[in-house]
Amino acid sequence: MIRVPSRRIPLNVKNVLRPVGRVEIDIELCKGCHFCIEFCPTGVLGRSGKVNKQGYEYPIVIPGKEDECIGCGMCERICPDYCIKVHDLLYKPVEEGVG
Numbered sequence: 001m002i003r004v005p006s007r008r009i010p011l012n013v014k015n016v017l018r019p020v021g022r023v024e025i026d027i028e029l030c031k032g033c034h035f036c037i038e039f040c041p042t043g044v045l046g047r048s049g050k051v052n053k054q055g056y057e058y059p060i061v062i063p064g065k066e067d068e069c070i071g072c073g074m075c076e077r078i079c080p081d082y083c084i085k086v087h088d089l090l091y092k093p094v095e096e097g098v099g
Contacts, residue, residue, distance in 0.1 A: 014093065015093075018091065018092060019071045019090075019091060020069060020070070020089065020090045021073075021087065022066075022069065022086070023085075024087060025058065025059060025060065025061075025083060027083070028052050028053055028083075029081050030059070031056050031080075032056030032057045034047065035079065036059050036075035039075065039078045040075055041074060042065075043065070044062060044068050045061060045062065045075060046059065046060060046061075046062040047059060047060075048060040067092070072086075
């Protein structure tokens with residue numbers, strides 16, 4: 001049986017830039033549906049464990065995962081209350097060994 005690696009690392013990995021987005025959540029507009037958490041492809045958003053003035057648990061960007069957001073905007077598009085905004089993308093170099 002031939003084993004094929006699941007991910008290939010480009011030879012120029014030091015020159016490759018990856019997108020990084022910034023998520024802003026207006027917690028007072030949130031009604032706690034958590035669609036943003038469910039549909040985030042990178043798992044950047046999580047439950048806060050706190051409630052807003054309306055009594056709904058709102059999402060937060062998980063501490064330590066801020067740079068894992070790829071800026072796809074899925075959370076912004078899926079939010080029925082328009083309380084999420086994905087800001088301009090930054091581009092950071094890909095760490096070597098990450099594929």
